[in-house]
Every structure is written in structure tokens, then in C-alpha cells.
Amino acid sequence: MRNLKLSRSLAVGVLLLWSGVALAQYERPPNFAAGKIPGIKIGDENYSIQDPVHSDGLLRVYTLGTPYGDLGVHGDQMVKMRIIELAALRELEKISGSESFGKALAEAGLSPLKYTGRLITNPAQTINDTFSGIGNMFGRIGANMNNMGKTNENAVASLLGVTDQKRQLAARFGVDPYTDYEPLSAKLDRLSEAAASGGLTVRGALLAVPGAAGIVVSNLATANRLGDTKIEDLARDYTVAQIMDLNRQRLKAMDVDPELTEALLVNRNYTPIDIAATVASLDSMAVVGERKLFFQQAQAARSRELAYFTRKRAEMLAAHRASLTQFIMLGGYPFNLTRDGRVVGIMPVDALAWTENTGKSLSDAAADAKRLTPNARGELRISGQATPMARQRLKALGWTVVENVKF
Numbered sequence: 082m083r084n085l086k087l088s089r090s091l092a093v094g095v096l097l098l099w100s101g102v103a104l105a106q107y108e109r110p111p112n113f114a115a116g117k118i119p120g121i122k123i124g125d126e127n128y129s130i131q132d133p134v135h136s137d138g139l140l141r142v143y144t145l146g147t148p149y150g151d152l153g154v155h156g157d158q159m160v161k162m163r164i165i166e167l168a169a170l171r172e173l174e175k176i177s178g179s180e181s182f183g184k185a186l187a188e189a190g191l192s193p194l195k196y197t198g199r200l201i202t203n204p205a206q207t208i209n210d211t212f213s214g215i216g217n218m219f220g221r222i223g224a225n226m227n228n229m230g231k232t233n234e235n236a237v238a239s240l241l242g243v244t245d246q247k248r249q250l251a252a253r254f255g256v257d258p259y260t261d262y263e264p265l266s267a268k269l270d271r272l273s274e275a276a277a278s279g280g281l282t283v284r285g286a287l288l289a290v291p292g293a294a295g296i297v298v299s300n301l302a303t304a305n306r307l308g309d310t311k312i313e314d315l316a317r318d319y320t321v322a323q324i325m326d327l328n329r330q331r332l333k334a335m336d337v338d339p340e341l342t343e344a345l346l347v348n349r350n351y352t353p354i355d356i357a358a359t360v361a362s363l364d365s366m367a368v369v370g371e372r373k374l375f376f377q378q379a380q381a382a383r384s385r386e387l388a389y390f391t392r393k394r395a396e397m398l399a400a401h402r403a404s405l406t407q408f409i410m411l412g413g414y415p416f417n418l419t420r421d422g423r424v425v426g427i428m429p430v431d432a433l434a435w436t437e438n439t440g441k442s443l444s445d446a447a448a449d450a451k452r453l454t455p456n457a458r459g460e461l462r463i464s465g466q467a468t469p470m471a472r473q474r475l476k477a478l479g480w481t482v483v484e485n486v487k488f
Contacts (some may be wrong), residue, residue: 086440108470110136110434121160127171128152128164139438140390149264155386157431157465158393165263169254173268183284186275244320246273252317259321259352261385307331307361320415324353331364337373345380350388362395370407376417393429397488401427409453412446424450424457427486431465435474447478462486 115132116123118141123130131151133146147167154160176182227254247269249256260266305312307327315324325346331344344355359379363372375395382388398405398417405417409424416426426446433439443461450459459480461467467475467482475482 089174106435107437108435108439108468110138110436111431111432112136113141113262118157121157122164124170125164125168128167130160130452135478136432136434138434139430139432140386141431147264152262156390156393156429158388158429159386162327162389163262166260166262169256170265170268172254173272177480186279212291217447220310234261240301246276248317249273250276252313257352257354258316259354261352281289305361307357307364312354312358312361315357323352324357328356328360331360332376335364335372337376341373341376341380344375347381348382350382350385350389351392355392359392359395360393362399365399366402366405369405369417372408374408374410378415388397390429394427395488397429397486398427400488401462401486410444410447411453414446416446418454418457419460422457423460425460425462427462428464429488430463431472433461433463433465433467433482435468435471439471440474441447442476443475443480447480451479464488 112135114132115121115130115134116466118134121130123132127148129145129146135142137155141158141160143154145152145154145160145163146165152163154163224232248258250269250273256269258269260269305317307324308331310319310327315327319327326348329342333339333343345351351359363375366372375398379391379395382391404419404421405425406420407418408414408415409418411424411426414426416424419425447459450457459475459478460483461475461480462483464486466484472482
């Protein structure tokens with residue numbers, strides 16, 4: 082009996098030991114002190130980053146406290162975008178609350194426009210109400226109301242001249258006119274409606290405000306054109322339909338399948354400017370083969386975070402295009418071959434940790450690389466840093482990690 086108990090104890094001990102070894106194969110993603118992340122300001126007049134900042138194995142996960150509620154943001158690149166948007170929103174709030182702007186509105190006689198405020202807070206609902214109230218005036222465009230999306234030009238807004246004014250105003254503050262950040266979008270709507278309806282008096286008050294450097298322009302001067310047109314010019318002067326037509330032309334020139342093209346263009350997790358910047362980046366990689374593999378992955382983005390990550394990855398790839406020869410699929414994800422015979426993954430990853438998800442994904446990619454290109458060396462280039470375990474595990478797979486890679 083005693084020997085039986087001893088055997089059971091040994092078995093349990095071995096099991097626990099084995100479990101501990103299994104658990105040690107992976108790690109928890111690290112946390113970061115909010116004030117010590119390079120290039121990220123911890124706070125300003127209308128936001129503060131909560132401490133600590135968590136991560137998910139690839140990206141840092143931020144929570145920003147703002148006057149408009151807490152804002153969750155995935156990744157260093159996206160938080161930089163949101164900080165610029167919050168700065169623009171802060172300035173727009175100052176404009177709308179200024180005495181001079183209020184006087185301009187009064188001089189333009191805008192007080193009878195009762196619907197303007199409601200159009201800000203609940204666009205789809207207000208438009209339906211507006212149609213029932215003044216249906217005779219807008220009846221001919223009512224067919225489009227059930228198809229509204231983040232990137233669609235709103236028929237009522239187009240008729241009033243708001244969309245053009247919104248693009249112009251967004252350009253002055255360097256933000257995406259199709260932003261998915263609702264407080265900023267609503268403020269742009271409010272002021273652009275006032276500018277469209279108030280004529281020169283209100284537009285003059287807005288033009289008196291200095292602009293700001295922003296996020297519309299791609300980080301890469303060499304990939305900042307879609308065909309012959311600059312990305313910032315697209316954002317300011319072109320309608321959604323015109324931007325999408327230019328995207329179609331460039332994707333066709335890259336031999337991307339029309340069905341794949343349309344799947345990308347209707348993915349509303351991207352803004353039209355995101356798609357234009359992504360297409361422009363890949364278009365600049367003319368000597369790199371199989372670019373359609375990148376778009377196969379890009380069109381499948383199922384979240385705003387993944388879509389923006391894909392845009393920034395495209396910009397990062399464009400910066401390294403001179404060393405690349407073609408795209409290949411590894412572990413279901415597009416990697417690249419280089420001129421000197423390496424397999425390389427180039428990604429805007431903030432904090433690579435060997436979690437179960439990232440570990441299995443990178444192990445699958447390494448296995449595919451070994452099968453397809455047995456003699457190739459593997460290299461992962463990331464914009465951030467990797468944990469010691471991640472570097473160690475990748476080294477065991479025959480891969481090296483290059484950290485702090487610039488865009």
C-alpha cells in the first residue's frame with residue numbers, strides 16, 4: 082500500500098514537472114511603463130495614457146483617458162495616429178467655442194438650421210428623421226440611406242457641400258477626413274456643415290486658424306503617390322469614388338485579380354486613405370514579384386486594428402523594397418525573399434513575445450520556409466523589440482531578429 086502511494090506521488094510529481102516544462106515553452110507578454118515608451122508622449126491637454134501599458138505578444142495595448150471617454154488603442158503606430166487626432170480635436174474644440182467663430186455663425190444667420198446638431202450625434206438616425214421632415218426637398222436621394230458606411234459619401238452632406246468642406250478642413254489639421262474616431266469625425270462634420278452653409282463669413286473664420294502637421298501623408302516620401310497624385314492631395318481634393326477608381330487602376334497594373342480588388346475596396350475596416358497609402362506602397366515595389374499575395378491577406382482584415390497594421394506594414398515594406406525580390410506565403414502569411422537568399426518578415430511589431438499564438442504562428446512559418454527554401458536563412462525585422470525568449474526560440478528555428486527597424 083505504501084509503495085502504491087509512493088508510485089502515485091511520483092507519477093503526480095512527474096506530471097507536474099512535465100506541465101511546468103510545457104508551460105515554460107511560452108511566456109506572458111510583458112507590461113511597459115507608460116512614460117518610458119520611445120516616441121510616445123504619456124499625456125497632453127486632452128489625453129493621458131494609463132499605466133502600465135499591456136501587450137498581446139505583438140503590439141502594445143494602450144488605454145487613453147480622454148474627455149470623450151476611455152479609448153483603447155492597439156499598437157504604437159495607431160496610438161501615434163490617435164494622439165495627432167486628439168491634438169486636432171483639441172484645436173477644433175477651441176475654434177467652435179471661440180467668440181469670433183460664434184459671431185461669424187450669427188452673421189451668417191445659421192441659427193435656423195435646427196438639424197445640424199443632431200446630425201453630429203447620430204448620423205444615420207438623424208438623416209432618416211430629416212427625410213421624414215423635409216422629404217420633398219431631398220426625396221430623390223433617399224435610396225442611398227440604407228447603405229451608409231464609414232467611407233461612403235453621405236448624400237445629404239454632398240448636396241450641402243459638407244463632404245468637400247470636411248476634406249478641406251481635415252487637410253488643414255493633417256487628419257484623415259474619413260477617420261473612424263467618432264468625436265473627431267463629429268467635430269469635423271459640425272464645423273464643415275457650418276462652413277458649407279455659412280459661406281465666406283464662416284469659411285474665413287476657419288481659414289484664419291493655422292493648420293497642423295498630421296497623419297494623412299505616408300511616412301515614406303517615395304511611396305506617397307498613387308499614380309501621379311500625392312496622398313495628401315487625394316485626401317483633400319478627391320471624392321471616395323475618385324480615390325477608389327485610382328486604386329483600381331493601380332491594382333490592375335499590379336495584376337491583382339478584379340474580385341480581390343473589390344474585396345479590398347469594400348472592406349470598411351480601412352479608410353479610403355488607408356487603402357490609397359497601402360496601394361501606393363505596394364505600387365512603389367515594382368521589382369518585387371507576387372504582390373497579389375500581400376493583397377490576399379490585406380483584404381481579409383477583420384478589424385480596424387488589423388487594417389491599420391496592414392497599412393503600416395505596407396509602408397514598412399516599401400522602405401525595404403530594394404532588398405526584396407518577391408512575396409511568398411509562410412504559415413498562411415506573406416513573407417519575402419531577399420536578393421541575398423534570405424527569407425524575411427518585415428512587420429511593425431512593438432513588443433514580440435513568445436506567447437502560444439505568436440510562437441505557433443512563427444514556428445509554422447519557419448517550417449514552411451524550411452520546406453520551400455531549405456538553404457535560406459530566416460530573418461524577422463520588427464519596428465520594436467523582442468523578449469529574450471522570443472529571440473532564443475527563433476534562433477533555435479534558424480531565424481534571427483533585427484530590432485528597431487525604421488520605417
